[in-house]
Amino acid sequence: GAVVSQHPSRVICKSGTSVKIECRSLDFQATTMFWYRQFPKKSLMLMATSNEGSKATYEQGVEKDKFLINHASLTLSTLTVTSAHPEDSSFYICSARDYGAKAFFGQGTRLTVV
């Protein structure tokens, strides 16, 4: 199946700093990418949807100035957690959809803010 690569897989940062997470579709062009976060023992919660070349659409309750999403090309989307705080510590997962009906997921990024 299609491959979605997410980087880094783990990151530890200090409170107040910003962290960028990359999501790449390796063997297909992703018209749409999705960003999720997941807390321990909880399900995935959709944060935002991004289409290449346009602004992301954020889910209710997700701060767009806090979680900056850039989908600059058909193979790359980035999520930047700005001014991170300990409560932002979570598992962040991206998903990419090609021109077909399936969505493929990255391996996730474990963010720890200390």
Added chain:
Amino acid sequence: DAKTTQPPSMDCAEGRAANLPCNHSTISGNEYVYWYRQIHSQGPQYIIHGLKNNETNEMASLIITEDRKSSTLILPHATLRDTAVYYCIVRVAYTQGGSEKLVFGKGTKLTVNP
């Protein structure tokens, strides 16, 4: 909100078939049933999807009732590596350029026992 209901947990003996039920009584005519699974600390993995006919691939079979209000994912010969959380999701049909999102419910935690 998720439009599906799944049992929170199930157990299965290794080598036996695992039958995971899903209720989606409010499914619309243009919505597909998707199944994904998430092994601990990894991104979700696509398993199978269908509209109204039963489907089979190398991973699993999907049985959808005639009224489409429920479905069952069948893993024919479960192995220890099939231990994961299984998510049943309904999603509108694919449209080119669309951004239909996958909304995850709580899923079923399947434990395959030796």
